Amino acid sequence: MCASKLDLYASVCEDFNHYVFYAKPKIETFHPFFETALWEMLENGGKRFRPKLFLAVLCAFESDLKALHACFPVALALEVLHTYSLIHDDLPCMDNASLRRGHPTLHKTYGVTTATLVGDGLNTYAFELLATASLVDTLKISLITTLAQCGGVGGMVLGQALDCHFEHQPLQRDQLESLHLLKTGKLIAASLKMGALVVGDRAPSNLPQALFDFGLQLGLFFQVRDDIIDRTQSPAQSGKSTQLDTFKNNYVNLLGLQEAQDYLQNLKEELLEALQAFPPTLALYLQTLLKELA
Secondary structure, three states, X not given: OHHHHHHHHHHHHHHHHHHHHHOOOOOOOOOOOHHHHHHHHHHOOOOOHHHHHHHHHHHXXXXXXXXXXXXXXXXXXXXHHHHHHHHHHOOOOOOOOOEEOOEEOHHHHHOHHHHHHHHHHXXXXXXXXXXXXXXXXXXXXXXXXXXXXHHXXXXXXXXXXXXXXXXXXXXXXXXXXXXXXXXXXXHHHHHHXXXXXXXXXXXXXXXXXXXXXXXXXXXXXXXXXXXXXXXXXXXXXXXXXXXXXXXXXXXXXXXXXXHHHHHHHHHHHHHHHXXXXXXXXXXXXXXXXXXXXX
16 A cells, blocks of 8 residues: 555656656747746756655645646746745855756856846746646635745745855854744745645645644754755765855854754654654655655
8 A cells, every 4th residue: 555655656756857847938038048047957957855745745635646737836836936046045145156956056057147037037937837827716825825925035035134144153053943944944844834725625624734833843854954965975976066054054063063963863753753643645755755865
């Protein structure tokens, strides 16, 4: 039984990966390369972690492939918004990174102006995807609100602002946790909550909030893991520029490498324990994703 359920989830995730290429928007323009630049970073791969979280919730309560595929625009909106954030994060005014997903960062290939505008375009396109999805209007409003709150000034953008402002200024541990809950945790939490919103009354009524809370903790795990990768892996190993956080507030700089690794293990154990409160199939899918990160 578990194998067949995992096969469904793996198949849907693979279908979504193909959909990303198929869904590239057609832009009518005489600009020589903007259309290519807009979708280049999505075509360069990535973990697709946030869409996979969203699809995990859907697949736990829905087995009809047609219905699952109809929700791909929502999953894509999450990936598009996340990708915009990475493009802007890599810019010279922020991390000044040269490598992302095993390829040159967008500003290295096309220049800072194009990279900035591509990020702007992807940000707004994420909400177009939600607004035009084949879902009832009340649900679309809830999805748009959730993504805007978690990806904007109440979430990721505020977290980035704190991250940039407090370079060279050490934060306390509770401040660092608050920063990363905003910068990383909120969008991960939104991905899970949006899945529960789409599932609706087929799932327990407390699931959207329970998944959101779980997602915040998962975001901390993801961020601590990323801080350790930045310190311990080469660009060739990680597929992105590393050793960029020397003057930033992160868990390795605050706690030291060993204590950060211990904290990561503790977070993982807490997440695995929290999974026991979720419906079994959903817990299975989320545990599978956690194993991919280990």
